[in-house]
Amino acid sequence: MKNTIIVSGSLLGINCRYDGKSKPCKKLLELQKTNRLIPVCPEQLGGLSTPRIPAEVQGGDGKEIIKGKSKVTNKNSTDVTVNFLNGAKETLKIAKLMGAKEFIGKSKSPSCGTGVIYDGTFSDTLVLGDGVTSALLKKRGIKVSTEKDL
Helix, strand or coil: CCEEEEEEHHHHCCCCCCCCCCCCCHHHHHHCCCEEEEEECHHHHCCCCCCCCCEEEECCCHHHHHCCCCEEEECCCCECHHHHHHHHHHHHHHHHHHCCCEEEECCECCCCCCCEEECCCCCCCEEECCCHHHHHHHHCCCEEEEHHHC
């Protein structure tokens, strides 16, 4: 029986990134041979369109968002925190429904990043932290990594 892994859709070639493009990961495409990969896009699941205005976590990371102590805004200063939280919750539902114990997300993403994310200034500056979806999945006992960990 193959392991079921939830994966950021853009890593599997699905055009769901903020810019309407994808970032296929060859190592993940190889992993598909021995595992069942379920693509998701938390931002889409949370109600955001594709393409969409870039967003970053402001003043913290996904753990702070979950606690209600921080927010996610897009480059036009629109608060999209609710969309990111809803997308994280929907991704968790999919993981539970499919029996997935692992999530591989897009590095640096405000949803799917793990370990480092952009700092909220839209200046390509990175800070330590997790995206909203990664933080929620970790909190619920799901192993979280990015394509950089493969």
